């Protein structure tokens with residue numbers, strides 16, 4: 347059994363494509379679209395490595411794990427994956443990383459990189475949330491912990507991810523209340 | 525900062541390890557020094573027996589606050605009259621039950637009368653009153669052998685007139701019938717033991733029997749199920765359990781491992797299994813299932829219901845998009861992640877209450893031991909519209925149970941009201 351799926355990924359219209367019933371979103375990204383930046387870790391919804399961002403048309407985003415959610419959940423939606431964050435020129439070459447990516451790089455936040463796509467998406471969504479609703483400075487650590495604490499990393503011990511985000515949030519204007 | 529749940533697990537294990545060391549130490553010391561007359565009366569091995577009985581009575585779950593020391597109390601209970609807090613039941617003389625003689629303890633367990641006056645019926649003395657004198661003595665002996673810990677009790681937050689404990693005397697007169705446990709001659713020994721374990725120690729009726737306006741259990745509706753803090757404690761009458769084809773083995777795996785062919789436990793039942801029922805001996809476990817199923821005979825496990833997918837129904841795509849990743853495309857579930865839909869007793873119930881409650885509020889992760897755990901089920905309250913909730917609940921029912929897919933928006937709205945009543 348198959349069905350027709352149509353959605354927008356990183357601002358590009360995708361589909362309609364015939365996809366088998368019950369195909370998980372991560373499989374769709376990898377096997378149908380060759381978008382392999384989203385990593386598959388546990389496959390059971392535990393590690394959050396496979397997290398992507400889903401935007402609705404009201405400007406509200408949610409982060410969703412693609413290993414436990416079928417492609418049906420994403421039909422007609424706007425999705426952002428790790429491939430979509432860096433700035434590119436007309437030739438498709440990368441000209442600048444996103445602030446979150448840059449901060450992770452500068453802090454040596456990751457080693458093998460398996461968990462990184464999930465961290466980048468969750469952190470980007472967090473940053474955007476703070477743009478809409480800034481928080482007090484003394485809340486920053488707490489908010490980072492709340493957003494990232496379910497993301498598993500087997501390499502770096504988390505501290506560098508958390509420190510990168512703290513740094514970025516505190517130095518970006520408009521995210522915290524003075 | 526909290527570095528993910530892995531380190532949480534490590535800390536949890538460390539705490540558990542520490543706890544068992546403390547317990548060993550306490551037990552070791554007390555075995556040496558213990559010379560209470562009650563222990564002597566209660567006979568050989570009373571402390572060990574008391575420790576077992578206390579587990580099955582699930583005293584720890586209520587008398588321990590989140591992150592607190594075992595048995596020192598402080599866990600809040602929302603009652604219709606206000607919040608009451610469980611108390612310190614370590615043998616500390618000032619803040620615990622160190623001053624209690626055996627007779628005082630008996631009165632508290634059987635009549636709800638402590639040395640400072642009447643206890644609130646959040647303490648299930650209406651069930652514990654069925655305990656034999658011998659078992660009450662063993663529990664007393666065990667409690668008195670634990671380490672005394674000084675921790676003051678919290679003041680209850682109960683509104684008038686229930687804050688006047690004297691009023692509870694009147695409540696006891698109307699609502700509490702102190703009986704003694706009497707075996708039924710026409711039933712097996714196992715059944716009778718099960719009756720005792722389930723009704724006296726297990727105090728299952730406290731949640732699974734509906735209460736009247738006086739907050740007393742409606743005895744003619746014994747075990748027919750009741751809504752507690754937004755979830756429905758299931759109908760566990762033999763008629764319903766047998767209708768749903770529970771077998772002795774199913775109940776055993778549910779009570780000892782938290783999951784079974786018929787699904788998992790959740791909500792308030794998880795700590796009960798974790799702290800209490802998972803410690804049942806095999807003989808006692810069989811007694812419990814003999815009583816609950818009202819038979820000692822083997823029950824054949826029938827094939828699990830899966831009526832096949834109906835792609836044209838609106839719930840089909842919802843199931844595939846939101847649920848199939850964990851619960852399986854055919855509802856087969858995934859070990860250590862999520863229970864199967866096929867055969868699931870929550871879907872098989874006449875009332876859709878828990879289906880909707882679980883979809884709205886999710887289920888917290890559960891860890892039973894190093895090889896058995898379940899990952900959290902996400903809450904979908906702000907992800908699914910009411911129409912989607914209805915379509916999905918109907919789809920689950922028609923696909924994996926014999927219940928009709930007849931839930932409408934009124935049902936969903938009414939359920940939401942009850943489910944969110946307590947936040």
Ligand code: FES
Nearest residue numbers: 387388389394413
């Ligand atoms: S791969 Fe999706 S949560 Fe681990």
Ligand code: FES
Nearest residue numbers: 457459499500501
């Ligand atoms: S960098 Fe290797 S898992 Fe996180």
